[in-house]
Amino acid sequence: MKKTVNLRSLAAQTLERVVEQGQSLSNLLPVAQKNLSDKDSALLQELCFGVLRTLPLLEAAIKQLMSRPLTGKQRSLHFLIMVGLYQLLYTRIPAHAALAETVEGATVLKRPQMKGLINGVLREFQRQQPDLMTQLEQSPQRFLHPAWLLKRLQLAWPEQWQQIVEANNQRPPMWLRVNRQHHSREQWLALLQESGNNATPHPVYPDALMLEAPTSVGQLPGFERGWVTVQDASAQGCVTWLAPQNGERILDLCAAPGGKTTHILEAAPDAHVMAVDIDAQRLQRVYENLKRLNMQAEVKQGDGRFPDQWCNDTQFDRILLDAPCSATGVIRRHPDIKWLRRDRDISELAALQREILDAIWPHLKAGGTLVYATCSILPEENHLQIASFLERHQDAEHIPLSDDSTIGLQCFPHPQDGDGFFYAKLIKR
Numbered sequence: 001m002k003k004t005v006n007l008r009s010l011a012a013q014t015l016e017r018v019v020e021q022g023q024s025l026s027n028l029l030p031v032a033q034k035n036l037s038d039k040d041s042a043l044l045q046e047l048c049f050g051v052l053r054t055l056p057l058l059e060a061a062i063k064q065l066m067s068r069p070l071t072g073k074q075r076s077l078h079f080l081i082m083v084g085l086y087q088l089l090y091t092r093i094p095a096h097a098a099l100a101e102t103v104e105g106a107t108v109l110k111r112p113q114m115k116g117l118i119n120g121v122l123r124e125f126q127r128q129q130p131d132l133m134t135q136l137e138q139s140p141q142r143f144l145h146p147a148w149l150l151k152r153l154q155l156a157w158p159e160q161w162q163q164i165v166e167a168n169n170q171r172p173p174m175w176l177r178v179n180r181q182h183h184s185r186e187q188w189l190a191l192l193q194e195s196g197n198n199a200t201p202h203p204v205y206p207d208a209l210m211l212e213a214p215t216s217v218g219q220l221p222g223f224e225r226g227w228v229t230v231q232d233a234s235a236q237g238c239v240t241w242l243a244p245q246n247g248e249r250i251l252d253l254c255a256a257p258g259g260k261t262t263h264i265l266e267a268a269p270d271a272h273v274m275a276v277d278i279d280a281q282r283l284q285r286v287y288e289n290l291k292r293l294n295m296q297a298e299v300k301q302g303d304g305r306f307p308d309q310w311c312n313d314t315q316f317d318r319i320l321l322d323a324p325c326s327a328t329g330v331i332r333r334h335p336d337i338k339w340l341r342r343d344r345d346i347s348e349l350a351a352l353q354r355e356i357l358d359a360i361w362p363h364l365k366a367g368g369t370l371v372y373a374t375c376s377i378l379p380e381e382n383h384l385q386i387a388s389f390l391e392r393h394q395d396a397e398h399i400p401l402s403d404d405s406t407i408g409l410q411c412f413p414h415p416q417d418g419d420g421f422f423y424a425k426l427i428k429r
């Protein structure tokens, strides 16, 4: 039998590690969920994601309710209060249960003497909620983004920034990639419908299906047998634009956890694919994904800035560079990004992307194709990066991916579509 744990205190500790220590929720959450039942796992996830999504508003509410914030050894309680506020504002958990469980969390956090204070703050919030929320809903905190990022989005996308921010604040749809080596998308959709679920095909990307409602992978017909993979629609765009062909030598650079490596092999099962990433731990996931889908690729640990160290003088027909980036296009999937990234990271990431691009370009054959992709929505990492690359490399030809004259294709996150992504397709003359 799974033991009962206080999920509110577990959420508070996890959130403190993300916000105060800069740790990634994707690393922390699976560890925190390890011994929990499915139901508790889901609630813990909801509490962590929800607080990170709405953090500025919760912080502002606490500021109004408390004369001094809790600091030092009591800091976990600050996050416990946020977990309490989040439940009262955004979940259907009955208020009495949310309050009781949250207050009890102080005992688990070894601060039983603070139970009264937490109870008091949450009850005061209930009393002031209508006025307080009217006030906060007119403040800049209502956008739920850090000021530096909001400023960058407003500058870069004066027409679209509000829609982007709104999409970032919503729960993302669940997209699947049908392995057409097994079934056509229509055939697999019919199997899904037989199992009582439904999905909508993507208008552009031929393998992509959006589930009507998110579900666990165990409910997806043939998941274990590799018939289908969970992957956002925009991420699937990379392989559409790369257009890999059987018999070609293809490099998937910055490949872990292998979502696009396996997509390349589904599209061109007889291609020779080399998958390279700097992170040995993340590379384990590439092996796991290849195994589930029963595929083979040459997997290597290496730094994209120094390709001669891991591929000598090999030349590739096609290169996919899914570059390390700010991940500002996938905030709705990873709301911790808003609090982990700093303004100064953007220029550092752009410098790294530039180094990798310049280093890998000589490894593309004449006539070969390179697709540069990021899950960023910031111009410095995207069209400005490629414009500057084209100025430095006269042998690079830009292939437009849309009707307008812009460099590359910039997608924004959309409730009925994929994440924010950028792609640019280059051919070597």
Ligand SMILES: C[S@@+](CC[C@H](N)C(=O)[O-])C[C@H]1O[C@@H](n2cnc3c(N)ncnc32)[C@H](O)[C@@H]1O
Binding pocket: 253, 254, 255, 256, 257, 258, 259, 260, 261, 276, 277, 278, 279, 282, 302, 303, 304, 305, 322, 323, 324, 325, 356
């Ligand atoms: C956007 S993720 C890749 C996602 C992957 N392509 C997929 O579809 O599953 C970026 C990757 O770049 C890797 N990375 C960061 N710096 C790198 C470098 N200098 N050389 C190679 N890989 C790097 C990270 O470890 C990370 O796995």
